[in-house]
Amino acid sequence: MGTHEPAVLRRLLDLALELGGVRGTEAVLRTILDAARELTGARYAAIGVPDGDGGFALFLTAGVDQATWDRIGALPRSHGLLGAMLADPDPIRLADIRADPRFRWWPAAHPVMRAFLGVPIVAGGDVVAALYLTDPPGDREFTDADQEVVEALAAHAALAVVNAQRTERTRELSIAEERTRLAHDLHDSVTQTLFSLTLAAETAAALPAGDPGGAAELDRVRLLAATAQDELRALVDTLRPVDLVQQGLAAALRRRIDLLRRVHDVDITLTAPRASGVRRPAVDAELFKVASEALSNALQHSGAGHVRVAVDSSAGGLRLTVSDDGRGFAPSRAGPGHLGLVSMRERMDALGGVLHVQSARGKGTTVLAEVPDA
Numbered sequence: 001m002g003t004h005e006p007a008v009l010r011r012l013l014d015l016a017l018e019l020g021g022v023r024g025t026e027a028v029l030r031t032i033l034d035a036a037r038e039l040t041g042a043r044y045a046a047i048g049v050p051d052g053d054g055g056f057a058l059f060l061t062a063g064v065d066q067a068t069w070d071r072i073g074a075l076p077r078s079h080g081l082l083g084a085m086l087a088d089p090d091p092i093r094l095a096d097i098r099a100d101p102r103f104r105w106w107p108a109a110h111p112v113m114r115a116f117l118g119v120p121i122v123a124g125g126d127v128v129a130a131l132y133l134t135d136p137p138g139d140r141e142f143t144d145a146d147q148e149v150v151e152a153l154a155a156h157a158a159l160a161v162v163n164a165q166r167t168e169r170t171r172e173l174s175i176a177e178e179r180t181r182l183a184h185d186l187h188d189s190v191t192q193t194l195f196s197l198t199l200a201a202e203t204a205a206a207l208p209a210g211d212p213g214g215a216a217e218l219d220r221v222r223l224l225a226a227t228a229q230d231e232l233r234a235l236v237d238t239l240r241p242v243d244l245v246q247q248g249l250a251a252a253l254r255r256r257i258d259l260l261r262r263v264h265d266v267d268i269t270l271t272a273p274r275a276s277g278v279r280r281p282a283v284d285a286e287l288f289k290v291a292s293e294a295l296s297n298a299l300q301h302s303g304a305g306h307v308r309v310a311v312d313s314s315a316g317g318l319r320l321t322v323s324d325d326g327r328g329f330a331p332s333r334a335g336p337g338h339l340g341l342v343s344m345r346e347r348m349d350a351l352g353g354v355l356h357v358q359s360a361r362g363k364g365t366t367v368l369a370e371v372p373d374a
Contacts, residue, residue, distance in 0.1 A: 008149055011039060012156060019160040025049070028164040029060050029129065032121075032157045036131050037062050039153065040146045043135040044113060049128065049161075050086045064111060072110055080104040085118045085130040091151060092118040095141045097134065117142040119150045123158040128165070170346045174289075177343045182235060190231045197224040227263070234259040249284040249318075250274065250311055253291060257309065264299045272311035280318075283371050286347045287311075287320050290355070293340040294322035294367040302326025302365060317353075317373050323366040328359045344369070 015035050022028050029047050037045040044063035051057035061069065081102045085092060094100055097116040106112065113134035121129040131150060136142055204217035234256075244252035250272035257268050291309060298307045304326030312319045341357060344367070348355040353371035 008039065008152075011035070012149075012152055015153065016156045019157065022160070023164070023167075025161070025164040025168055026058060026060070028157075028160050029058065032129075032131070032153065032160075033060055033062055036133060036150055036153055039149045040117070040133055040142065041137040042117075042133040043137070044111065044133070046132040048082065048086075048130055048132070068111070081116070081118065082130075082132070085120055085132070086127050089120050089122045089125075089127055091120070091147055092116070093142055093147055114139075115141045117146060117150060119147070119154050121154045121158050121161055123162045128158065128161050167350065170350065174343050174347070177340055178289075190228055190235070193224055193228040193231060197221060197228060200224055230259060230262045234263050244281075244284055244288055249287055249320075252284070252288050253309060253311065256288075256292065256295070260295065260299065266299055266304060267306045268295075268309070269307075270309045270311075272309075273313065283318060283351055286351055287318065287369060287371065290344045290347055290367070290369045291320055291322055293344055297340070298322065298324040298326060298365065302328070304364065318371045320369040321366065323364065325364045328361050328363045328365050330359070330361060 015031070019028060019031060022031050029049070033045055033047045036042070036047075042063070044061070046059065046061045048056040048060075049058040064072075081092065081097065081100060084102055094116040096114050097103055098114070100116075115135055117131075117133045119131045119133075120127045121131065131154060133142070133146075133150065136146065200217055200220045204214055204221060207214045207217065250270075253270055253272060257270050260266075261268055295307065295309070298304050302324050304324035307322070307324045310319075310321040312321075341355075345355045348369055348371070351371045353369060356368040356370075357365070358368070359365035
């Protein structure tokens, strides 16, 4: 790293700290790309993430303006030198990219480039991304020092890329599970109630004028309409309750449980402080989703007569417990996606917390989520 070593080391340290606070795969890749270009002075730079199907899931560039990219067209395929970088964890450094036999062609409107440095970003033996740099300043070639710097950058970047991708996969899984649960809840509750409402309305309409049964059927229609409204409110409330944003976890759970009591013939109780200490909105949101999933499981699948929810912030963190006296299950035999357990565990992992599930056939289920103090 020559005479620039102290400054470069400081920049790499700053970058490692910076990456720890960056959220989202694209933002992480952009930070890495800009740092690589800054450290080498490269005129052009790119970073690509393979999609496993011969292309790039994501491909970001620097040094090429948007108008030029619009003329170039679609994202590149991972063939030629680009593909070689994704298949081999060794860096590639060339005096002239056009002289390499793996070079294919420049697409129309593509800038002409000469000196090339490619460094894969490797995690667990797999290439998770690759950095492509061309044309350092002064019309020179990339040096050993340039390569060392970019390799050090790639080593720092690997964990950040993997963590960002894992977080996004977890979010996608959670969204998919939430959609599936909402679809099931709509079918099991609102759809069935609306079907009954339709039958009751048709029965009332078919009765002769003045038939004493008409009033009873209309009362049934009104009751079913009110039930459907409560069920819809309960479903909408699981997405993002106003109380959670304004007043915190305990208030949101009280509202949620009040709605569920009107829909389900189950005794549901909540033990929670009226006000907890320092508010942590992100923690509240994730714990609310865990509680909603656990409540949904208890009310729809366990056959429970009693469900207990408790929130406790007195033990050096925040603890949520949802327990029922239902039929229970064998956690060791539960499939990967059984009752949303994967989603709940990953939510807790993201918060640095833990999820414990205790259950046995005929002995009910207890879900315990714990998040340490920040």
